[in-house]
Amino acid sequence: MTAQDPGARPDWIAVDWGTSHLRVWPMRGGTPLTRLQSDRGMGQLSPDTFEATLVSLLGDWLAGIENRLPVLVCGMAGARQGWREAPYAAVPCTPPVTGVPVETVDPRLAVTILPGLSQTQPADVMRGEETQIGGFLRGTPGFDGVICLPGTHTKWAHVSAQEVVSFRTFMTGELFALLSKQSVLRFSMGEGWDDAAFGDAVGDAMARPATLAADLFGLRAATLLEGLSPGAAKARLSGLLIGVELAGARPYWLGQEIVILGEDGMAGAYRDALVAQGAQVRCVPVDDMTLAGLIAAREKT
Incomplete structure (x- = not known):
């Protein structure tokens, strides 16, 4: 089938618009007809x-569309600096399944942007x-517990x-990137990984989170004085940061x-750190979760 065939024409469009990426699924009911993607994220627009x-990314998928095609968008397109701000829904x-409509020039599109979530305390x-x-x-649908993203x-969401019910955000990934690439610790980082170094660092940080700043510089000192390998240094940096996060969360x-x-790898690191604390944890594939969430919102509107 081609996009011009009646059986292949979408009856709605699912869109995930992040800061650095754009993913689009022409949909027929709950079934994606294809997946389109671009690096034209919100940050470039x-x-x-x-x-x-x-419209450019959809191309021929809009051919033959005579009525306004529902387009359901999630992600950073709804940020203040995005396509149109979709105010947060409070926990x-x-x-959210109800979004903010966006006026379009193209008469074939009926765009709605879903809001994010906010918390005051x-x-x-x-x-x-x-x-x-x-x-x-x-x-x-019966899940009752905590979701870690x-x-x-x-994000940690109850x-x-x-x-x-509530959630907390930890900038652990951004801190790792900054410290490993822009701080003095960049001279100690390299390829490889050391599971034991990671696990020890998680335990150290959870036991003594107040000494994090000193323990971080200790990575550089251990490289110079003890020959700490680049892979072990990277694993220990990750362990220290995730350990402090687990202490706070x-x-x-x-x-x-x-x-x-x-x-x-990142999800596995969190799993290993939590299992070491005796937590009950499982990993679930995330690749299709955004589309499943857009389908869920569409089904409820």
Whole structure:
């Protein structure tokens, strides 16, 4: 089938618009007809260029469309500097299904942007991860526990009765990138990994989080004086930062069922660190969670 065939024409469009990426799924009901992607993320665009970027990426998938095609968007397109701001929904709440309509020049598009989530005490926000949470809950509606979403800004979300009750964000991934690439520690970093060094560092940081700044410089000293290998230094840096995070996030994960959305190296590192603390944890593939969350929102509107 081609996009021009009636059986291949989408009846709605799912869009995940992040800071650095754009993913688009022409949909027929709950089935994606294809997946389109681009590096034209929010960070490269001004508000008046979003529509043209989307239309260009869709290309022939808009051929033959006579009525306004629903387009459901999640992610950073709804940020203040994005296509149009979609104000946050305050927790506790279900992952949002009602969005903000966007006026378009192209008469074939009826665009709606889903909001992120906000929390006042303590102040926190998320935009995009709530759709992944909604995707997980679509497949596991009875879940009651904590969802961890590792990344540049890792999220811990307490979920109960289909609602996000509260959440916390930790800038652990960004701190790792800054310290390993722009600080004096960059001279100690390199390829490889050392599981034992990672595990020891997690334990050290959880036991003595107040000494983090000193322990970080200790990585450089150990490189110079003890021949600490680049792979072990990298693993220990990751362990120290994740250990401090786990110490701060203890009220979320202690005694809870924990689901980590992800299967890559970062998700595995979080899993190993939590298992070492006796936590009940499992990893769930995250690749299709955003699309599942968009489908869930579409089904409820």
